[in-house]
Amino acid sequence: MTGERRVDAVVFDYGGVLTGPxxxxxxxxxxxxxxxxxxxxxxxxxxxxxxxxxxxxxxxxxxxxxxxxxxxxxxxxxxxxxxxxxxxxxxxxxxxFAGMRPDPAMFALCEELRDLGVRVALLSNSWGNTYPRERIDALLDPVVISGEVGLRKPLAPIYELTLDRLDLPAERVVFVDDAEPNLLGARALGMQALLHTDAAGTRAALAELVPDLPPQPLPAVPQH
Structure with missing residues (x-):
């Protein structure tokens, strides 16, 4: 290990983070x-x-x-x-939302983080629960969706609920979202927060917090 891991969990937004823009x-x-x-x-x-x-x-x-x-x-x-x-x-x-598709690079990042022992979770404001539930339920835990819990970002209770379900202190959790107000809500509770613009930038930022995470994706192994 090249340095000390600074987070125990990464919480991702869905639309615009685990999907294309x-x-x-x-x-x-x-x-x-x-x-x-x-x-x-x-x-x-x-x-x-x-x-x-x-x-x-x-x-x-x-x-x-x-x-x-x-x-x-x-x-x-x-x-x-x-x-x-x-x-x-x-x-x-x-x-x-018909054109919104999961971003393979972000789902691969979630899997890499989990393989490194970092917990990965979802915190999303729902506009109709259009989620690939089988896929996210298998990968992310907990899954906190606003319409299911009656709370919404950027208000404090939904972050508190997510932290309770993770059973981790706020400072050991990083929240990734594409909307600045939602990041401010997370920081107000003491969470770390990253603004997502694309998969490459988010991976590089997380690599600073998780030293075993490569800052760039590893090349695919050719199939023979």
Missing amino acids: VRHSIAAWIEADGIEPASFSRTLKAWLSRDAADGTPIHRLETGELSVAEFDALFAAELTTVDGRPVDPVGLLGRL
């Missing part, structure tokens, strides 16, 4: 459905920005208080299309 899926949906981008940006800001009032439709979706169908109807009513057609609410979130 969510913005790519959103951009494809906006184009396919003919959504006026300004109406989407305006609604997202009103419902999810740092100064949004508590209890917006997104907050209630994330904590499971709103069903996906109820949210889809509220969301569609706020959106406009470039040609003036009404937005079809049926399956709206499904279309928005």
Whole structure:
């Protein structure tokens, strides 16, 4: 071992961290459905920005208080299309996330960390529980999904619940997310936190905390 390991667990967000960027899926949906981008940006800001009032439709979706169908109807009513057609609410979130795919490099990183004795876990704000559950349940423990526990990032209780399930002190846990407010929530509890932009950057940052982790993926062994 080349140095002292500084974490005992890594907690990953799902959308935009263990998957490709969510913005790519959103951009494809906006184009396919003919959504006026300004109406989407305006609604997202009103419902999810740092100064949004508590209890917006997104907050209630994330904590499971709103069903996906109820949210889809509220969301569609706020959106406009470039040609003036009404937005079809049926399956709206499904279309928005249709292009989101698991990132093989990040799942491989999770497996490497686990093989090194580092615990890997999931902490995700749910927008409809569109998760590959068999895959993540086999790899990540605990799996904390906002809609299942009635709590949401970046509020403290969901981080406290995750730490309780890990049974580890906050300073021995690092949280990886692609949204700065969620990192601030983790740091407020004493957790370490890393902003995810891509798999290579996150791997390199984690290699500083887990010295046995190679900062770059090992080359695949050719099959003969």
